[in-house]
């Protein structure tokens with residue numbers, strides 16, 4: 001692989017034009033750092049495209065390309081197949097895509113790659129809307145959240161992407177959060193060691209899209225976990241499911257929602273409903289993980 005000489009540390013340059021407090025920036029730094037130099041990255045349109053770059057400039061010191069919103073996994077699968085043909089099974093091929101690109105627009109290509117067993121790594125950074133084009137609601141936008149296309153709060157619940165992915169029977173699937181970097185690092189290591197197909201879904205708060213001050217990103221990511229709104233767990237080899245960051249005494253969901261402008265219009269009845277949904281989802285998750 002091409003040796004790039006630089007005095008800067010790591011594979012992601014500093015001074016990128018992501019917003020202050022951007023969750024995805026932390027996510028991409030950690031993921032690429034753990035995977036290391038022998039990695040090729042495919043990034044679709046979205047905020048992460050700031051890292052694949054403008055024109056001849058890129059923020060990444062690993063090779064990669066910017067694909068389309070519909071087919072990140074197909075690009076990655078093709079690149080992986082090409083390397084395998086050349087006997088280079090040591091190269092990690094990573095799809096790094098937003099929630100819109102993953103749970104909605106690129107879902108068919110992801111499903112196809114996982115069905116075929118293509119040995120790719122796929123990371124979804126989830127800022128819970130189509131942020132790059134102006135905060136439109138996605139299939140991952142949570143119930144009651146404001147976006148420009150859900151001005152009175154989203155009326156539907158979000159898709160459970162881990163269940164969708166796990167149904168493909170891949171060797172490794174996990175949720176993660178930019179608020180728990182050690183947990184994320186371990187999961188990226190396990191995904192890499194599994195050889196793939198592997199999937200990690202990283203909760204990545206977005207200051208302008210969610211309505212909070214940039215210095216609060218990590219605090220908000222942790223509040224999501226501590227209220228059980230975003231449980232951290234993994235499913236290994238289809239059969240071993242476990243919570244990786246147990247939350248013994250969850251805080252009320254309101255403690256998470258009140259930190260964000262996008263939930264400012266929520267009524268007490270809606271809040272009660274969201275609290276109930278979070279508890280139900282968590283109980284169902286524990287049952288599923290127990291039976292795995």
Ligand SMILES: Cc1ncc(C[n+]2csc(CCOP(=O)(O)OP(=O)(O)O)c2C)c(N)n1
Nearest residue numbers: 045046047069098099100101129130131132
């Ligand atoms: C098929 C298609 N539809 C729409 C667009 C316009 N578009 C570019 S980036 C983007 C937002 C992607 O959202 P997400 O994947 O969640 O990434 P984020 O911007 O939130 O980082 C959209 C809708 C496109 N490039 N291709």
Ligand SMILES: [Mg+2]
Nearest residue numbers: 098099129131
């Ligand atoms: Mg998004």
